[in-house]
Amino acid sequence: GNSVTQMEGPVTLSEEAFLTINCTYTATGYPSLFWYVQYPGEGLQLLLKATKADDKGSNKGFEATYRKETTSFHLEKGSVQVSDSAVYFCALTWTGTASKLTFGTGTRLQVTL
Amino acid sequence: DTGVSQDPRHKITKRGQNVTFRCDPISEHNRLYWYRQTLGQGPEFLTYFQNEAQLEKSRLLSDRFSAERPKGSFSTLEIQRTEQGDSAMYLCASSDRGEAFFGQGTRLTVV
Numbered sequence: 001g002n003s004v005t006q007m008e009g010p011v012t013l014s015e016e017a018f019l020t021i022n023c024t025y026t027a028t029g030y031p032s033l034f035w036y037v038q039y040p041g042e043g044l045q046l047l048l049k050a051t052k053a054d055d056k057g058s059n060k061g062f063e064a065t066y067r068k069e070t071t072s073f074h075l076e077k078g079s080v081q082v083s084d085s086a087v088y089f090c091a092l093t094w095t096g097t098a099s100k101l102t103f104g105t106g107t108r109l110q111v112t113l
Numbered sequence: 114d115t116g117v118s119q120d121p122r123h124k125i126t127k128r129g130q131n132v133t134f135r136c137d138p139i140s141e142h143n144r145l146y147w148y149r150q151t152l153g154q155g156p157e158f159l160t161y162f163q164n165e166a167q168l169e170k171s172r173l174l175s176d177r178f179s180a181e182r183p184k185g186s187f188s189t190l191e192i193q194r195t196e197q198g199d200s201a202m203y204l205c206a207s208s209d210r211g212e213a214f215f216g217q218g219t220r221l222t223v224v
Binding site for chain 1: 148158213
């Protein structure tokens with residue numbers, strides 16, 4: 001079936017460090033791919049998305065590129081801030097499923113001064 | 114519009130009791146989803162409405178669970194005869210065919 005696999009956390013980085021959170025997927029057809037973020041005490045928020053191969057989603061300094069050949073959608077940021085501390089979820093939807101989302105298990109990011 | 118609202122935010126109940134949660138979606142959104150999230154896991158799809166019609170239910174949704182969206186606006190999720198395994202965060206989301214917007218969730222603890 002369709003699934004999403006994320007690297008396990010927690011990921012602990014110093015401020016201004018480079019971030020990569022790996023995400024790979026298994027899906028039939030051509031899914032759309034998403035990164036959601038959950039800040040402490042808040043609901044899930046869409047961070048970025050890509051709907052077809054080679055698309056790059058970007059927002060707030062975060063980027064992810066839809067790689068069909070490696071079935072990956074890794075999240076990157078060049079310089080993290082303490083305010084980026086949150087749980088990050090990779091997710092997908094696929095055609096014919098009314099946009100219901102399949103999520104990975106989430107990766108907790110902790111950024112320290 | 115202040116986004117997707119869920120009520121209550123927290124619920125503690127004794128095993129065997131019934132509980133009901135409410136979700137108020139963004140007003141123009143015709144699609145409404147329920148998800149369940151347990152500790153250390155990502156949200157899992159439970160059910161989906163388009164307007165008032167419940168179009169899909171996950172196998173995760175046992176017979177003790179029922180969801181309604183009577184007028185195509187707010188939705189309720191009821192759990193009958195709660196079990197400790199029902200303890201989780203219940204998330205509601207709405208969309209208009211585009212991005213899904215999530216509420217802050219209802220955290221259920223069954224003791």
